[in-house]
Amino acid sequence: MTKLDDAIDRVSRNIAQTGALTTEASRRYEQMFADFRTELDRALDAADTLADAAGATMAILEQASNLLRQSFPNPHPRACRDQCSACCHLFVSVPPGVTDLIAAYITANFTTPQIDTLKDRLRSAATDIEQFTKTSDVRVRCPLLDEQDRCSIYAIRPLTCRAFTSANAGLCHAMVFGDSAQQSTRIDQDPGHYRLHIAATEALQNLATRRGLNGRQEGFVHALLDKLENGSASA
Numbered sequence: 001m002t003k004l005d006d007a008i009d010r011v012s013r014n015i016a017q018t019g020a021l022t023t024e025a026s027r028r029y030e031q032m033f034a035d036f037r038t039e040l041d042r043a044l045d046a047a048d049t050l051a052d053a054a055g056a057t058m059a060i061l062e063q064a065s066n067l068l069r070q071s072f073p074n075p076h077p078r079a080c081r082d083q084c085s086a087c088c089h090l091f092v093s094v095p096p097g098v099t100d101l102i103a104a105y106i107t108a109n110f111t112t113p114q115i116d117t118l119k120d121r122l123r124s125a126a127t128d129i130e131q132f133t134k135t136s137d138v139r140v141r142c143p144l145l146d147e148q149d150r151c152s153i154y155a156i157r158p159l160t161c162r163a164f165t166s167a168n169a170g171l172c173h174a175m176v177f178g179d180s181a182q183q184s185t186r187i188d189q190d191p192g193h194y195r196l197h198i199a200a201t202e203a204l205q206n207l208a209t210r211r212g213l214n215g216r217q218e219g220f221v222h223a224l225l226d227k228l229e230n231g232s233a234s235a
Contacts, residue, residue: 033195050204061159061200078166078167079169087161087164091135092219093135093220095215095217096204099218102156118228125221159201159204165194
């Protein structure tokens with residue numbers, strides 16, 4: 001039985017060692033998200049304005065989410081492609097600072113006629129959104145989509161837009177443009193990617209609260225229209 005006992009011992013050691021390594025890897029994986037939040041909070045506290053904080057958040061998120069996808073085996077499948085804009089018809093909420101950043105970008109990069117046209121589209125979209133009683137039911141084309149179904153502010157798009165991913169573009173299309181049953185379709189998200197964006201959203205909300213400002217999220221279309229029409233950046 002010695003050979004059998006030896007085999008059992010080797011199998012047992014291998015399983016135990018692999019289990020210990022997996023436990024440590026899991027601990028470090030969780031710590032990675034805690035460290036991300038710590039570093040993000042530190043960067044946001046150093047920002048002069050909420051708009052600056054939103055810009056810093058987007059930069060850190062871009063790097064973190066790209067590395068997360070590149071550094072781990074078996075990444076979550078992703079069907080998102082250029083001009084795939086089904087999700088651009090859903091309701092978008094934004095944390096403090098994001099609208100200020102985007103409004104400043106539009107003011108600096110769009111011509112006056114382009115801004116006027118955008119305001120008209122925002123007003124129309126706002127009216128359409130107000131016809132829905134639940135934000136989850138909203139299906140309204142984003143006013144910032146251009147004629148080729150590309151985002152005209154892609155580099156600084158809201159965190160909600162960055163967070164949303166899908167492994168099946170057909171499901172997204174059905175969820176947005178299908179019948180009432182199809183519109184209840186669940187779109188599974190990339191867990192790690194989504195988790196980073198939820199943490200970043202909470203970080204901006206908490207920053208606003210620490211500065212004595214409203215930390216609640218707001219509807220993007222209405223908030224951007226108000227900012228372009230009335231100005232006033234957040235502290």
